[in-house]
Amino acid sequence: MIPARRKHRVRPLSEGRHPEPGYWNAAVPSICVVPLQQHHGSRVHPVVAVGDTVREGTVIGTGTGRFSSLVHAPIPGKVLQIGEIPMPDERSSVAVSIELAGEFDCLGKVPAAHPWNELEQEEILRLIEEGGVVATGRGLLPLHTLLRRRHRENRARIVLDVAQSEPYVHSELEAAIASPHKTVEAIEILRVALGAERAVIAVNSARRRRTRQLRREAAARGIATVRVAPAYPADLDYQLANAAFGERLPARSLAIDRGIHIINATTAIAVHDAVVFRTPQIDRVVTVAGDAVVRPATVKARVGTSVGDLIDECGGLSSRPARIVMGGSLTGREVTNINAPITKGTASILALSDSEIHRAPALPCVGCGACLRSCPVSLDPVFLVRLIQAGAAGQAVRAGIDSCVECGLCSHVCPSRVPLTEAIRAARAERNRSAS
Numbered sequence: 169m170i171p172a173r174r175k176h177r178v179r180p181l182s183e184g185r186h187p188e189p190g191y192w193n194a195a196v197p198s199i200c201v202v203p204l205q206q207h208h209g210s211r212v213h214p215v216v217a218v219g220d221t222v223r224e225g226t227v228i229g230t231g232t233g234r235f236s237s238l239v240h241a242p243i244p245g246k247v248l249q250i251g252e253i254p255m256p257d258e259r260s261s262v263a264v265s266i267e268l269a270g271e272f273d274c275l276g277k278v279p280a281a282h283p284w285n286e287l288e289q290e291e292i293l294r295l296i297e298e299g300g301v302v303a304t305g306r307g308l309l310p311l312h313t314l315l316r317r318r319h320r321e322n323r324a325r326i327v328l329d330v331a332q333s334e335p336y337v338h339s340e341l342e343a344a345i346a347s348p349h350k351t352v353e354a355i356e357i358l359r360v361a362l363g364a365e366r367a368v369i370a371v372n373s374a375r376r377r378r379t380r381q382l383r384r385e386a387a388a389r390g391i392a393t394v395r396v397a398p399a400y401p402a403d404l405d406y407q408l409a410n411a412a413f414g415e416r417l418p419a420r421s422l423a424i425d426r427g428i429h430i431i432n433a434t435t436a437i438a439v440h441d442a443v444v445f446r447t448p449q450i451d452r453v454v455t456v457a458g459d460a461v462v463r464p465a466t467v468k469a470r471v472g473t474s475v476g477d478l479i480d481e482c483g484g485l486s487s488r489p490a491r492i493v494m495g496g497s498l499t500g501r502e503v504t505n506i507n508a509p510i511t512k513g514t515a516s517i518l519a520l521s522d523s524e525i526h527r528a529p530a531l532p533c534v535g536c537g538a539c540l541r542s543c544p545v546s547l548d549p550v551f552l553v554r555l556i557q558a559g560a561a562g563q564a565v566r567a568g569i570d571s572c573v574e575c576g577l578c579s580h581v582c583p584s585r586v587p588l589t590e591a592i593r594a595a596r597a598e599r600n601r602s603a604s
């Protein structure tokens with residue numbers, strides 16, 4: 169049984185050097201390596217063969233079943249290779265390598281806008297499915313699957329999450345600020361798709377000045393904005409459900425279980441483009457930061473661009489990084505291959521220096537309780553890890569291991585550098601592997 173949630177407040181973590189405001193379009197790579205497994209769900213199979221010519225936006229991968237999502241060619245060209253590659257989250261995926269050739273159909277052109285106001289709910293959902301839109305913030309599941317989930321008791325509600333409390337990572341904020349009109353129109357499209365009665369935008373209170381235009385556009389369409397604290401984490405399901413609708417989620421339940429759909433700005437913009445422009449999700453706004461990067465910044469890049477190309481786009485490395493991670497500084501997965509491609513779910517690439525990570529051997533636990541006090545979902549991380557080490561998987565489940573949101577705070581605050589989050593994540597991954 170999980171104890172009642174304690175009131176906690178975690179001060180903002182160090183952010184190193186801030187990425188500069190705004191984003192620019194990264195150079196299109198000469199070869200894109202496009203993983204087909206960019207979401208959790210059904211296996212995606214290639215529908216192209218080596219030697220095929222593809223256009224920008226051609227479907228190159230498809231799956232079957234409710235949890236499948238289409239994958240599209242991010243660049244025009246020729247299929248060079250199809251093969252299995254390792255992914256940073258320890259899974260592997262079939263990837264299609266495309267060598268750039270021919271003309272772009274979308275890049276550099278103003279796409280024709282299709283009126284969507286007359287579309288039925290199911291037509292909008294079909295366009296989102298055809299656009300291969302993945303819910304990038306929560307669970308990396310195909311968005312059309314999540315939107316089709318109906319709740320028996322609660323009418324659907326929407327929270328557009330621009331709060332993004334992860335230190336260093338500004339990709340959602342920059343995407344929303346750069347396209348306030350699209351972002352707000354996307355909320356309206358999603359309202360129709362869900363039959364949602366209310367929609368709210370959640371912004372970090374420290375970013376009020378930068379989100380002014382977004383908030384104005386939203387207010388003009390009757391969409392309210394709520395502020396969340398500039399702390400980490402500040403945009404967990406229970407925090408946003410409470411901030412947006414004053415709703416208290418029971419322990420271990422997700423917002424979607426109560427009909428609350430939390431959608432990231434990049435996902436919303438992909439919805440807009442799929443419905444209004446009929447263009448698929450083939451690019452991603454990514455923050456490239458960390459002390460080892462010459463010019464920390466946010467860029468918009470084609471899916472399948474390599475980590476190395478994006479670091480070069482931001483001036484390269486100023487020093488040898490202690491670690492390169494994909495994702496947040498506390499939650500990201502280590503990238504061991506600089507040629508690893510970005511996917512629809514890559515929010516950031518961080519090249520962290522020695523001073524930014526706890527690079528020293530773990531010491532024995534001193535029982536200080538800092539991990540317990542820091543946990544935003546009221547778990548006892550060191551107790552969970554002891555259960556894992558003792559092989560008591562059932563007790564770990566009863567102690568709430570499935571409520572862990574892998575925020576990384578317990579490891580971050582531990583004076584003995586006990587890798588608590590890593591142990592919890594590994595135990596859950598192992599259990600999922602054995603179950604599948």
Ligand code: SF4
Binds near residue numbers: 542544547577589
């Ligand atoms: S990683 Fe899990 S156990 Fe650790 S603080 Fe975050 S939610 Fe709690």
Ligand code: SF4
Binds near residue numbers: 532534536538581586
């Ligand atoms: S923070 Fe580290 S040292 Fe303190 S109780 Fe937790 S595991 Fe032990």
